[in-house]
Amino acid sequence: MTQKNNHTIARSWDEFSEQLLGFIISRIHHKEDAEDILQEVYLKSINNIDKLQEDSNLNAWLYTVTRNAINDYFRNKQKNKETITQDIFTEDTDALNIKDSFCCLEPHINELPGKYKEVILLSEIEGLKHQEIADKLKLSLSAIKSRVVRGREMLKEKFVTCCKYRIDENGKLAGEPDCQRPECNH
Structure with a gap:
């Protein structure tokens, strides 16, 4: 990962992390889980910034990563509910x-x-x-x-x-x- 990419994601993160948190909370309605998802989004964005096309909109990309993380959250929650019901x-x-x-x-x-x-x-x-x-x-x-x-x-x-x-x-x-x-x- 280049130094430029690190700086770009950090600047955008500072600007948009509160908006992203609000976006997540509006979909899952649980603040602690939303904060966990936001952390996952940050880590995924840092780890995958090199996949972002040079001419792509970073903020739109962050929302895409966030939507995917929310979908993963619901998928895992459903899977875990199915597991507990199989057990009881x-x-x-x-x-x-x-x-x-x-x-x-x-x-x-x-x-x-x-x-x-x-x-x-x-x-x-x-x-x-x-x-x-x-x-x-x-x-x-x-x-x-x-x-x-x-x-x-x-x-x-x-x-x-x-x-x-x-x-x-x-x-x-x-x-x-x-x-x-x-x-x-x-």
Whole structure:
């Protein structure tokens, strides 16, 4: 990367980072995640500035990088939701019903006690490995594994209570949802 490119991206970043942050927040509505995405955009723009054509508009390119990062965020979030539902729902539960229950997933996670909520968000929504969570929270790996298992069990209980699923012989959720949350409309 040339010194000129470094200077150009730094100058544009100083001018447009607040606008980019506002752009990201307007799409994801979560300030901490938006700030993380902005950091990713900065790193991607620094690492890929050489791919920018000489006659291209740098600001338009930064918005393109930002849009791509937002799309990645939603793609990863959806993938992580599918992973958690595979872990707690039985295979014979209709995939459409599982998707319908997503409206309850985040509210149920947010209702968990703090230490379980934190590890479930990091593990199931952000997709971090157990060791990464242990390092981040400065806890033992066994403590994290225990909290993830207990957090998943609490989530199952919430789906049973709220959405009227049942727990099958394998300990997974099964049945048809009949959610009690007005926003779900099952």
